[in-house]
Amino acid sequence: MLKRPKNGIALFIVFVTMTVLFIVVFSYHKYARHQLIKGHHEELVRIADNVAQTGINFVIKAIHEENNLRKVFFEDESVQTLLNSSSINDVVVLKKNSGFCAKVSALFQNICVDNIELVQDIKCERIEIAISQTAFLGPDKLLPGPHLGRDYHEKQGKIKIACTVSIGGSIARQATISRDFKLFSYIPGPYSRFNFFIHSSSQRNSTWKGSNPYFNVVKSDINGRYLNNDHRRLILINAPDTESLKLADSAEVLKTSGWVYLGNDPHFGKDTTLLNIPAGYHPDIIVDPKDPFKKYPEAIKNGIGAGTYLSRANSSGRDAASYLLQNVSLRRGLIPVIKTFGLFWGADSYGPWGELDYNNGNARKLSQQNCLTSWLLPFGTQHYPSPTLVAGPVLSAYLSTVVMSKPGQSFDTRFFLNSYLTGSYIRTGNFAIMTRAYSGDLNKGNNDLAFFVSQTPLSQFNNCLGISNGTLLTMGDVINEADQIGIKALMWSYANYPAQPCPYIPINFLFEVIRDKYQQLDFFKLESDDDDNLRKVHDRMALPGNSIWAPPEAQPNSYAYFQSADSLPIWLYSATDPSLGDTSREVYFKASLKNCSFDDKDFRNVLLSRVTDVIRLPGKKAPEMAGKSGTAIQEKYQEILKSRKIFIEKNDRLEFHSPGIYRIIVGDGSQIEKFEFLQPVFTGCGGVLIFENANLDVKAVSPVSSEMDGLGQAKHAFSLICLDGKISVSSSHDSNTAYPVHAYLAALGKTGAGSLGKRSGNGLYVNGGVALTTIDDLFEAYRRDGGIIRYNPLFNPNYQVNTDIRYGFRVLGDSETEIKFQGAK
Amino acid sequence: MKKAGLTLAEVIVALAIAAFAILPIFSTLQSSSSKIYRGINHYQSQFLISEIYQQLNNISNSSGFEGLISAGSDLKLLLESINDKLSDKNVIYPRHIRFPGSKSAGLLVSALPENFTYRHLLVERVFDSSSGELSHDWYKVTIKVVWNEPDGQEAALESYAFIGIRP
Numbered sequence: 001m002l003k004r005p006k007n008g009i010a011l012f013i014v015f016v017t018m019t020v021l022f023i024v025v026f027s028y029h030k031y032a033r034h035q036l037i038k039g040h041h042e043e044l045v046r047i048a049d050n051v052a053q054t055g056i057n058f059v060i061k062a063i064h065e066e067n068n069l070r071k072v073f074f075e076d077e078s079v080q081t082l083l084n085s086s087s088i089n090d091v092v093v094l095k096k097n098s099g100f101c102a103k104v105s106a107l108f109q110n111i112c113v114d115n116i117e118l119v120q121d122i123k124c125e126r127i128e129i130a131i132s133q134t135a136f137l138g139p140d141k142l143l144p145g146p147h148l149g150r151d152y153h154e155k156q157g158k159i160k161i162a163c164t165v166s167i168g169g170s171i172a173r174q175a176t177i178s179r180d181f182k183l184f185s186y187i188p189g190p191y192s193r194f195n196f197f198i199h200s201s202s203q204r205n206s207t208w209k210g211s212n213p214y215f216n217v218v219k220s221d222i223n224g225r226y227l228n229n230d231h232r233r234l235i236l237i238n239a240p241d242t243e244s245l246k247l248a249d250s251a252e253v254l255k256t257s258g259w260v261y262l263g264n265d266p267h268f269g270k271d272t273t274l275l276n277i278p279a280g281y282h283p284d285i286i287v288d289p290k291d292p293f294k295k296y297p298e299a300i301k302n303g304i305g306a307g308t309y310l311s312r313a314n315s316s317g318r319d320a321a322s323y324l325l326q327n328v329s330l331r332r333g334l335i336p337v338i339k340t341f342g343l344f345w346g347a348d349s350y351g352p353w354g355e356l357d358y359n360n361g362n363a364r365k366l367s368q369q370n371c372l373t374s375w376l377l378p379f380g381t382q383h384y385p386s387p388t389l390v391a392g393p394v395l396s397a398y399l400s401t402v403v404m405s406k407p408g409q410s411f412d413t414r415f416f417l418n419s420y421l422t423g424s425y426i427r428t429g430n431f432a433i434m435t436r437a438y439s440g441d442l443n444k445g446n447n448d449l450a451f452f453v454s455q456t457p458l459s460q461f462n463n464c465l466g467i468s469n470g471t472l473l474t475m476g477d478v479i480n481e482a483d484q485i486g487i488k489a490l491m492w493s494y495a496n497y498p499a500q501p502c503p504y505i506p507i508n509f510l511f512e513v514i515r516d517k518y519q520q521l522d523f524f525k526l527e528s529d530d531d532d533n534l535r536k537v538h539d540r541m542a543l544p545g546n547s548i549w550a551p552p553e554a555q556p557n558s559y560a561y562f563q564s565a566d567s568l569p570i571w572l573y574s575a576t577d578p579s580l581g582d583t584s585r586e587v588y589f590k591a592s593l594k595n596c597s598f599d600d601k602d603f604r605n606v607l608l609s610r611v612t613d614v615i616r617l618p619g620k621k622a623p624e625m626a627g628k629s630g631t632a633i634q635e636k637y638q639e640i641l642k643s644r645k646i647f648i649e650k651n652d653r654l655e656f657h658s659p660g661i662y663r664i665i666v667g668d669g670s671q672i673e674k675f676e677f678l679q680p681v682f683t684g685c686g687g688v689l690i691f692e693n694a695n696l697d698v699k700a701v702s703p704v705s706s707e708m709d710g711l712g713q714a715k716h717a718f719s720l721i722c723l724d725g726k727i728s729v730s731s732s733h734d735s736n737t738a739y740p741v742h743a744y745l746a747a748l749g750k751t752g753a754g755s756l757g758k759r760s761g762n763g764l765y766v767n768g769g770v771a772l773t774t775i776d777d778l779f780e781a782y783r784r785d786g787g788i789i790r791y792n793p794l795f796n797p798n799y800q801v802n803t804d805i806r807y808g809f810r811v812l813g814d815s816e817t818e819i820k821f822q823g824a825k
Numbered sequence: 826m827k828k829a830g831l832t833l834a835e836v837i838v839a840l841a842i843a844a845f846a847i848l849p850i851f852s853t854l855q856s857s858s859s860k861i862y863r864g865i866n867h868y869q870s871q872f873l874i875s876e877i878y879q880q881l882n883n884i885s886n887s888s889g890f891e892g893l894i895s896a897g898s899d900l901k902l903l904l905e906s907i908n909d910k911l912s913d914k915n916v917i918y919p920r921h922i923r924f925p926g927s928k929s930a931g932l933l934v935s936a937l938p939e940n941f942t943y944r945h946l947l948v949e950r951v952f953d954s955s956s957g958e959l960s961h962d963w964y965k966v967t968i969k970v971v972w973n974e975p976d977g978q979e980a981a982l983e984s985y986a987f988i989g990i991r992p
Binding site: 008009010011013014015017018021022025026028029032033035036039040042043046047050051053054057058060061065066067068069107111112115116118 | 835836838839840842843846847849850853854856857858860861863864867868871874875878882885886949951952958959960961963965982983984985986987988989991
């Protein structure tokens with residue numbers, strides 16, 4: 001066998017080893033390097049991602065808050081198609097190279113993307129918007145009829161927004177977002193037919209602050225003069241109101257004044273109906289200068305019925321101003337005076353006319369605080385939408401309404417129907433019939449309305465209505481009255497019902513991208529400790545049907561302000577200030593029983609889903625309670641609540657300083673237990689206590705001094721809710737009572753258990769809302785002893801010192817109570 | 826050695842070659858290791874940036890965001906005022922940094938990892954609404970994270986958020 005030479009073997013082994021090592025190490029190095037390069041690439045990818053996400057924010061802001069861009073959005077061809085569509089399940093894709101998408105994409109590039117100097121060649125490639133799964137807003141999501149009170153432009157669906165950002169040629173990243181949206185009309189349904197808005201009251205100026213928005217109450221007379229001592233009246237005059245004409249022979253003026261066309265009455269198949277206003281007065285109504293309303297009861301008794309009449313302020317009155325078209329209603333509140341035509345006319349709350357005293361037949365004049373609002377709703381309500389209301393012929397006259405009020409409660413609302421200039425107002429266009437006033441504030445950013453003024457040619461509008469007489473009603477425009485008192489902006493809005501050609505797409509729509517099922521709508525955005533912001537919230541809430549800023553269940557029922565038959569919802573509050581930027585769900589809770597079906601537990605579930613904490617208290621049968629007396633059990637309960645920091649005991653009273661919603665479950669549910677506050681409760685903040693399986697005894701609930709506002713009421717609402725038991729209170733009847741209840745009380749049990757009763761004391765003092773299934777003997781005690789149940793909704797625009805008592809009560813059952821609350825014993 | 830057939834010279838040459846060859850391997854390993862460190866730092870910094878970006882993004886979308894900014898202040902002051910806290914090295918656990926004047930709004934941020942020197946927000950107004958084109962002012966928020974590489978060199982990463990608010 002040959003012996004192989006071993007020369008060079010070591011070198012060979014070293015070489016091979018080193019080679020392998022080299023390969024391994026360099027591969028490793030290459031890998032590490034590659035990863036680093038990849039990491040750098042990822043870094044750019046992340047920047048592109050972040051910018052793309054920002055792009056989506058930019059788009060949402062553009063649609064939602066930028067009036068100029070919103071206008072572009074609604075003018076976009078695709079959006080127009082969507083708004084005009086009478087079908088559901090539309091899919092609409094906005095063109096990315098034109099219209100809104102192109103505009104917003106270019107803006108985003110200029111404003112944002114171009115400012116990223118560090119990354120070269122970064123570019124917003126495109127913004128895409130697609131809308132799908134569209135449906136109408138009506139309950140059945142189908143094309144609504146007039147009875148549903150929705151415009152057919154009002155839609156819901158899904159919107160998908162995508163933003164693509166590229167860096168160089170190698171990176172392109174797209175962010176997308178998909179949200180539900182609802183497209184609301186500012187004024188749903190019939191309200192949007194004829195609207196007139198005044199952006200701010202004449203009473204206001206830039207320094208005005210306060211919690212009361214003074215909604216639709218006025219101070220001026222028909223000539224725009226400030227009134228110091230007059231009752232508030234809503235006057236409808238189809239005649240000029242200039243000074244010179246006023247001084248002329250008004251009888252002649254009235255002859256040439258116009259009429260109000262109420263359309264065909266669909267209910268009775270009548271032909272065209274005119275309401276001839278000048279001729280509409282009733283001879284039985286003669287106004288006593290000292291008490292202009294004194295004769296009404298008598299006239300009503302004589303059979304004229306509730307209605308709208310033109311009366312004369314004095315027997316010799318011959319000028320236009322002396323003719324008052326006045327509302328006569330049998331009860332306070334608004335009633336459809338010409339119901340068949342859907343013409344509603346009247347006053348909210350107690351109205352300007354005083355309340356009839358049936359004992360002596362006289363109308364009792366109420367304090368001005370009780371006379372909050374006067375209304376004329378020529379468009380009807382959601383229940384009774386009026387046929388198209390047209391006024392004419394205009395000639396040289398116009399129709400105006402003036403709501404007059406005491407000082408401090410401002411502004412006037414008017415009809416204007418023609419376009420010519422008068423000495424008082426510069427009118428650059430023609431005006432629609434007024435229906436209501438809006439008290440927003442253009443100068444405070446609350447200016448959406450101003451941008452929604454239609455620019456549609458008048459001729460187009462008239463043609464659409466089939467009006468051949470060119471002198472007839474035309475549409476509104478912003479008027480240039482910067483220096484005038486009172487009216488500063490008008491808005492005309494017209495929406496017709498399905499499938500009729502619309503003269504223009506009403507631009508009074510706001511596109512709302514809804515997040516988190518209504519929880520974070522703009523409504524809260526304006527809320528802060530700042531009074532002025534708070535006022536804006538009031539203002540917005542003051543607009544019925546203002547679905548934009550409040551979820552439907554939290555806003556005033558859209559017609560509640562108009563019809564006395566519909567009580568305002570009772571809201572339950574955990575009025576802890578919603579801390580701005582803090583979106584944790586327990587912070588704020590508000591619910592309306594009005595729109596919640598408590599039967600199917602929706603309300604209950606909503607309530608319980610917001611609970612901050614659950615506290616279980618042992619029932620009477622629990623081992624640890626064995627042998628304990630009733631009082632000892634209650635003391636134990638209070639010990640537990642104190643140990644859980646819900647209450648603090650101080651000076652023999654229980655103080656509540658833990659904002660939140662607490663579910664207190666008593667016992668094991670086998671029987672209704674009892675929970676009694678052994679001491680008065682003093683609230684230092686808002687909150688909701690929900691009691692389950694227990695009857696609740698309340699001695700008193702009051703705010704601590706720091707929680708008390710100038711009126712002695714709690715700054716934040718405190719709610720006590722019995723899910724299945726009854727609530728008993730011990731309060732007595734006046735505000736100086738030792739046991740007032742400053743709380744919202746709700747007993748939701750479906751049987752007699754869900755009731756409110758009296759435990760002791762005379763009368764009742766509840767400063768809050770009361771909602772319950774049955775009244776128990778409470779009302780008897782109340783009737784016997786008097787007292788106050790005040791509805792004190794913080795957001796009620798009609799909120800006043802003497803709060804609206806009428807709305808203090810809501811019975812949850814089918815049967816209506818005949819309670820007529822009076823404010824005093 | 827003789828038995829093994831290796832001469833001393835061979836062994837010496839082999840060792841010399843091995844020693845000579847292993848130097849670049851060590852150097853490569855060292856370089857790789859430094860790249861890995863850099864990679865880890867990059868990863869961590871990306872996390873830190875994303876953490877802040879997402880929160881800024883959420884906050885700027887939240888209703889009421891504008892209410893955070895007190896009168897006489899602006900977004901730049903608001904955000905940059907928390908820079909000191911963002912760079913606080915003594916914090917071990919994630920912490921909530923409240924915006925000044927706010928009860929609850931702020932940023933929840935992780936502790937700065939080792940070798941990270943600071944992070945901060947640089948805010949610059951890139952669009953002024955006074956032009957009238959838009960009603961919002963737009964701000965560029967640069968989120969920057971800075972750390973020291975193992976070789977002592979300073980490295981940084983940044984990303985950008987844009988926030989529009991009514992003036």
